[in-house]
Each structure stands twice: as C-alpha cells, then as structure tokens.
Amino acid sequence: MRKRTLLLSSASLFLFLLPSLLLAQVTDAEKKYTAFEMRSNGKIYVLVACILIIVLGLICYLVRLDGKISKLEKETK
Amino acid sequence: MRKSWWKIACVVLLVYTVIGGLLFRVPAREILGETIRNLYFHVAMWTVMFTLFTVSVVYGLKYLRTQNLRDDIYAVNFAKTGIVFGVLGYSTGFMWASYTWTEYATNTQIFKEPKLLGTAIALLIYFAYMVLRGSIPDLDKRAKISAVYSIFAYAMLFPTLYILPRMMESLHPGSQGNPALNPNDSDPRMQMVMLPAFVGWTLLGVWIATLKVRLDLIKEKSILNA
Numbered sequence: 001m002r003k004r005t006l007l008l009s010s011a012s013l014f015l016f017l018l019p020s021l022l023l024a025q026v027t028d029a030e031k032k033y034t035a036f037e038m039r040s041n042g043k044i045y046v047l048v049a050c051i052l053i054i055v056l057g058l059i060c061y062l063v064r065l066d067g068k069i070s071k072l073e074k075e076t077k
Numbered sequence: 078m079r080k081s082w083w084k085i086a087c088v089v090l091l092v093y094t095v096i097g098g099l100l101f102r103v104p105a106r107e108i109l110g111e112t113i114r115n116l117y118f119h120v121a122m123w124t125v126m127f128t129l130f131t132v133s134v135v136y137g138l139k140y141l142r143t144q145n146l147r148d149d150i151y152a153v154n155f156a157k158t159g160i161v162f163g164v165l166g167y168s169t170g171f172m173w174a175s176y177t178w179t180e181y182a183t184n185t186q187i188f189k190e191p192k193l194l195g196t197a198i199a200l201l202i203y204f205a206y207m208v209l210r211g212s213i214p215d216l217d218k219r220a221k222i223s224a225v226y227s228i229f230a231y232a233m234l235f236p237t238l239y240i241l242p243r244m245m246e247s248l249h250p251g252s253q254g255n256p257a258l259n260p261n262d263s264d265p266r267m268q269m270v271m272l273p274a275f276v277g278w279t280l281l282g283v284w285i286a287t288l289k290v291r292l293d294l295i296k297e298k299s300i301l302n303a
Contacts, residue, residue: 029105048099055095059088062284066084069291076295 083280090277094121097270104264108177115173116267117274122166124275125282127234129159130203132286134231137224146301149220150293152227156206158286163200170196178248192249195237202230202237216300 098117106113136152139145170193178187187193209226213219242249294301 027105030102044099048096051095051099052092055091056088059091062281062288063084065288066284069288069295072295073291076298 084284087277087280087284090273091281094270094274094277098274101270102266104266108180112173112177113267115169117270119166119169119173120271121274121278122162122169123238125278126159126163126166128279129155129162129282129286130231130234132283133159134227137227140220140224144217144221146216146220146297147294149224150297151290152224153210154289154293155286156203156227158282158289160200160203160207161285162282163196163203167196167200174248182248186248190249191245191247192238192242195241199234199237202233206230 094117098114103111103113133152133155136148136155140148140152174187174190174193178190206223206226210219210223213222
C-alpha cells in the first residue's frame with residue numbers, strides 16, 4: 001500500500017513538472033543554438049511520432065520473436 | 078514471454094526516452110545545439126555495449142571454471158549483441174562528429190582522433206573474437222580458446238576506449254579535463270532522461286541477447302544433453 005502511494009505521488013509530481021519543462025521561458029541562447037523554430041510551429045511532434053512508430057514497431061517484432069522462441073522451447077521440452 | 082516485467086520496463090523507459098529525449102528542454106550550447114540530445118542515444122549505445130561485454134566475459138570465466146557449453150553459448154551471444162551495439166555507437170558517433178567537430182577541427186585532426194582509433198581497435202578485437210571462434214570446428218576447444226581470448230579482449234576495452242584517448246589530444250568530450258558523464262557536471266534536466274535512457278537501452282540489449290541465447294540453447298539441445 002505504501003509502495004503504491006509512493007509510486008502515485010512520484011507520478012503526479014512528474015506530471016506536475018512536465019508543463020514547466022516544456023513551456024518554461026525561452027532564453028536567447030536557446031533561440032540561437034536550439035531548434036526553437038521547430039518547436040514553435042509544432043513540427044517537432046511529427047518527428048517524435050515517427051521515431052515512436054519505429055521504436056514501437058521494432059519492439060513489437062521483438063515481442064513476436066520472444067513468443068515464437070517460447071513456443072519452440074515448450075515444443076522441444 | 079518469460080519473466081516479462083523487465084521487458085515491460087524496457088518498453089516504458091524507451092518510450093519515455095524518445096519523448097523526453099526529443100521534447101524536454103536541454104541546455105543551449107554552442108556547436109552542439111540540439112545534437113546534445115545524442116547523450117540519450119549515442120552514449121547509451123556504449124553503455125549497452127559495455128554491459129553486454131561485461132556479461133559475456135563473466136560467462137567466459139564461468140565456462141573456464143565449469144566447462145559447461147551452456148556458459149559458452151551465453152558468452153558468445155552476449156558478445157555478438159554487444160558488437161551490434163558497438164557498431165551502432167560508432168556509426169552514430171561518426172554522424173555526430175561529422176556535423177559538430179568539422180565546425181572547428183581540421184580533417185587531419187579528425188583522422189588522428191584517438192577516441193575514434195581506439196574504438197575501432199576495440200571493435201576489431203571483438204570482430205577477431207568471432208573470426209577465432211569460427212575457425213575452430215571442435216566445440217570444447219573453441220569454447221575454451223574463445224573464453225580465454227575474450228578475457229584479453231575485455232582487458233583491452235577500457236584502455237582503448239577510455240584511458241588512451243584521455244592521455245592524448247582529443248576532440249571527444251571526456252578528454253583533457255573536459256568531462257563526459259561526470260555526475261557533478263551534467264545538467265539535472267538532462268540527467269532526468271539520461272539515466273532512464275541508459276537503463277532502457279541496456280534492457281533492450283539484454284533482451285535481444287537473451288533471445289539469441291534461448292534460440293541457440295534450443296539448437297544445441299542434443300549436444301548440451303549429451
């Protein structure tokens with residue numbers, strides 16, 4: 001029970017901090033050296049979505065392989 | 078799916094790494110710019126490679142004690158997966174350097190870069206490990222010789238990747254008092270993604286390696302039970 005409260009409180013703390021990480025004041029250095037434009041017109045999220053599709057696709061493939069090997073293990077036993 | 082909780086943790090951490098790694102704020106730095114986020118991807122490849130090679134050498138030592146071919150299968154498959162991640166780390170490093178170092182270093186400096194040369198040597202030593210294994214048909218002899226070789230290969234890993242580049246003039250972070258991965262020196266905003274990223278990628282590497290191990294254990298079942 002205590003473990004669960006700890007988990008929940010840390011999760012809510014994280015959710016609370018998230019907007020401040022994403023939306024805090026932009027400094028001049030950030031405008032100069034980082035992809036400030038990409039963030040302001042929203043296209044960075046397209047990139048995030050594409051990379052997520054690749055990573056999750058690869059993981060799905062791994063899960064399927066894992067399942068196939070588990071089946072083989074059962075058959076050979 | 079056997080013992081799947083750590084695989085779920087791997088997926089969660091990797092999704093967090095991609096989202097946080099690309100969207101969270103990072104310190105604005107000259108030359109690096111947004112590529113500073115490579116800390117969650119390029120550097121993570123090396124932590125995976127080190128973990129896998131360490132597991133491999135432990136199983137190699139275990140084989141030398143027990144002479145059990147199961148340990149040899151673990152050792153070789155962890156090393157193979159480690160090589161894959163090493164090559165990924167090397168090629169991402171190449172990509173990263175070709176857009177950042179070239180801004181102020183000459184080509185000669187880049188070709189002489191001790192970190193690149195050291196890493197290439199370390200990886201070649203591990204390629205030779207595979208060649209050595211492939212050249213010995215006798216199973217027990219192959220396992221024994223490659224276990225001994227892997228100890229030497231592992232012993233060369235730290236000098237070639239960390240010690241030598243730090244002793245010479247190098248462009249790579251982590252040299253000449255230019256700290257890389259110093260916990261007191263990295264930005265807390267980056268650490269929030271860095272550590273989960275390292276753990277997530279490492280779990281992915283271990284996952285792939287264990288799949289290969291399990292497949293080999295099935296393939297070599299007749300030999301293992303004899």
